[in-house]
Amino acid sequence: MTVRIRPHLLDLPSYRAGRRPSQVAVGNAVKLSSNESPFPLLPGVAESISAAAGELNRYPDPNQGALRDVIAEDLGVDASQVVVAGGTLALFGPLLQCVVAEGDEVVFAWRTFEAPVTATAILGGRPVLVPLRDWRHDLAAMADAVTERTRAVVVCNPNNPTGTVVKNGEARQFLDRIPPDTLVLFDEAYVDFVTDPDVPDGVELLRAGYENVASLRTFSKAQGLAGLRVGYCVTSERLAAVLTRLVPVFSVSRLAQAGAVASMSPEASKEKTARLQLTTSERERVSTRLREAGIGVPASQGNFVWLPVGESSAELAGKLEAEGVIARAYPPDGVRVTIGLPEENDAFLAAATPLLREKSHP
Ligand SMILES: Cc1ncc(COP(=O)(O)O)c(C=O)c1O
Numbered sequence: 059m060t061v062r063i064r065p066h067l068l069d070l071p072s073y074r075a076g077r078r079p080s081q082v083a084v085g086n087a088v089k090l091s092s093n094e095s096p097f098p099l100l101p102g103v104a105e106s107i108s109a110a111a112g113e114l115n116r117y118p119d120p121n122q123g124a125l126r127d128v129i130a131e132d133l134g135v136d137a138s139q140v141v142v143a144g145g146t147l148a149l150f151g152p153l154l155q156c157v158v159a160e161g162d163e164v165v166f167a168w169r170t171f172e173a174p175v176t177a178t179a180i181l182g183g184r185p186v187l188v189p190l191r192d193w194r195h196d197l198a199a200m201a202d203a204v205t206e207r208t209r210a211v212v213v214c215n216p217n218n219p220t221g222t223v224v225k226n227g228e229a230r231q232f233l234d235r236i237p238p239d240t241l242v243l244f245d246e247a248y249v250d251f252v253t254d255p256d257v258p259d260g261v262e263l264l265r266a267g268y269e270n271v272a273s274l275r276t277f278s279k280a281q282g283l284a285g286l287r288v289g290y291c292v293t294s295e296r297l298a299a300v301l302t303r304l305v306p307v308f309s310v311s312r313l314a315q316a317g318a319v320a321s322m323s324p325e326a327s328k329e330k331t332a333r334l335q336l337t338t339s340e341r342e343r344v345s346t347r348l349r350e351a352g353i354g355v356p357a358s359q360g361n362f363v364w365l366p367v368g369e370s371s372a373e374l375a376g377k378l379e380a381e382g383v384i385a386r387a388y389p390p391d392g393v394r395v396t397i398g399l400p401e402e403n404d405a406f407l408a409a410a411t412p413l414l415r416e417k418s419h420p
Contacts, residue, residue: 083379090395092396102325125315140291141298143288149301157240162181215229215245218248220356225254244259244260244271246273251359271293276289345358348410348411348414351411353414368390369390371391383405
């Protein structure tokens with residue numbers, strides 16, 4: 059007898075991680091496939107993690123008190139509105155579980171980050187995918203797609219993999235059309251890279267009175283702690299109280315809590331700001347160079363750029379890889395390339411520009 063697995067779980071897609079240099083044939087390949095930070099740990103982080111290592115025989119703080127306090131203070135919210143987990147990837151499931159039952163609908167833009175789509179399918183929910191328009195969320199069409207079965211709408215802002223954003227006015231108009239008992243999940247993994255002042259932020263919207271908003275954020279990107287696994291949700295106190303019970307206790311390790319707190323110190327924050335400036339100016343430089351090579355790169359507000367090369371995305375990523383640059387293909391739509399250190403970006407541009415000039419892409 060084989061174990062009776064719930065049928066809807068049999069065909070779930072696996073998480074697709076970016077390829078690593080050890081997986082490619084070229085030596086010293088540049089890894090621009092996972093939107094990671096290219097920088098070393100922020101000042102003070104390694105020391106705090108080492109100090110915490112001495113107490114690994116003890117369970118970590120189950121309430122992540124110190125970490126939740128610094129996050130809450132930074133964002134001007136109450137600590138009771140903050141729920142921490144082992145990365146935002148560990149929050150999609152529990153957060154959706156708060157509202158989605160078998161057969162319920164969750165509205166997404168497509169293409170977007172796949173993880174919450176899969177989390178919806180795991181719960182037996184039905185993802186409703188609304189095509190991007192000009193690589194941006196079509197918020198009006200997403201609001202139109204809401205039915206009485208809809209329990210959540212997910213807005214990835216900036217959107218992975220296209221880097222595009224929703225603007226303040228359209229976000230508020232959209233929220234005004236969504237029933238107030240329907241969760242609106244803003245996936246804001248890249249919020250720190252936003253330089254456009256007209257881009258709303260989930261926490262701001264929550265504070266403005268949209269109590270059905272939840273903002274998901276991470277220490278993996280701007281703080282450069284992808285390997286440590288810390289993400290958090292900021293939402294209403296009521297929803298946070300329920301979500302807290304669904305996140306496995308002790309899943310944020312002592313090392314993770316200590317490292318994340320240290321990454322928010324004034325000294326670390328100052329360095330983080332300098333690195334963000336470098337990354338966002340590199341993003342503009344790379345985007346301009348790609349446009350000069352004839353490719354219609356949409357304006358990105360993340361730490362990555364989107365090359366809308368359509369059907370040739372797998373081929374382009376393969377050719378870049380042969381040149382020692384690992385990017386991420388999303389066939390049949392495009393290729394996403396992370397902004398790295400200036401010399402890594404130069405390596406990418408040197409490999410990509412002749413390839414892009416070979417063909418004219420839409
Ligand atoms: C939009 C988006 N959300 C969430 C995540 C996952 O973040 P974490 O490392 O906190 O699990 C990513 C990772 O690339 C992402 O692109």
